[in-house]
Amino acid sequence: MDDQTDVQQTPQTPQTPQTAQAVPAGALVGVVGAGTMGVGVAQCFAEAGHPVVVVDNDPRALASAPARLRAGIRTAALLRRDSRQARAGVPAPRAESLVTWSPRLTDLADALLVVECAREDEDVKEGILRELDRICGAGTIFASNTSCIPVSRLGSFTARPGLVIGTHFMNPAPLKDAVEVICAPETSGATVERTKGFLARIGKHALVVRDAPGFVTNRVLMLTLNEAAAVLGEGTADAETVDRIFQDCFGHPMGPLRTADLIGLDTIADSLEVLRRHTGEDRFRPCSLLARLVAEGNVGRKSGRGFYPYASPHLVARGGTDHG
């Protein structure tokens, strides 16, 4: 990554308005990964009336996913009420019934868009993309929800790099207005426009950026979260104080340690390793406290414990010995 890039030479990425017209109303959408993000992304499309097939190779994730979807639909309905996010969607029972669950990627053969939300591991994503490339139609867009892996690299695993794009949904996906859209040099203009159309259908706008490790969001955020963990590990302040400083002094709605627990400490450690590998910069090495919590299986909200304890874990998380 070249930090010396002359701002004036950086091509502008126009944030043009998006239209949903280009996308057929009932288009089938595929989601790979029934974890934190995959279920949220599935909810977004189902609430907009799209049938969605979610594929996961872990039976435990598939078993817990329907209840997580139901809870997500309920929570979003409550939070959207009276807020600016209120929008006409399909009724909750219909949205739930639009989502089906499968252990087989072959069930995504007819999807026009596949959003890949598997864990942040290049080998895992390579295997999925190579298989999808054989299974899906020639025009299917592969959108990766990767946090940090360059999209150009992901496109190189397929024979359709022009149809591969990054759609970096934030967490929780149903409650966010925008998606960071990452265009590799190979991504075609038509793919960008069709992806914007899909996002417009689910009420989100695209913020388009160029391809680079971590893009804009996670190049900045992952370092911040890692440093917050390091500060805690060194005993500079307790977790509550670290978080309150960001909330009370900077006005952030949530501090970095609670944010890290929400994202998943395993996902953060994976993302930092991806950033370290792709930039060659050691500053992205996970700090010792973060590495220890991940090794212990205390990976945040989804496991019931991270920097803070939580009442109800929603998923059997990857621990030190089970890397899925």
Ligand SMILES: NC(=O)c1ccc[n+]([C@@H]2O[C@H](COP(=O)([O-])OP(=O)(O)OC[C@H]3O[C@@H](n4cnc5c(N)ncnc54)[C@H](O)[C@@H]3O)[C@@H](O)[C@H]2O)c1
């Ligand atoms: N958690 C966040 O806040 C967040 C935010 C933005 C982006 N992301 C990115 O989204 C992606 C998913 O993250 P997550 O937090 O949902 O992870 P997660 O660990 O909650 O879920 C990942 C899911 O992928 C499944 N999976 C792994 N290998 C698979 C395979 N070969 N086929 C099918 N399914 C497979 C796992 O069983 C698991 O259910 C990652 O790339 C992550 O970096 C995460």
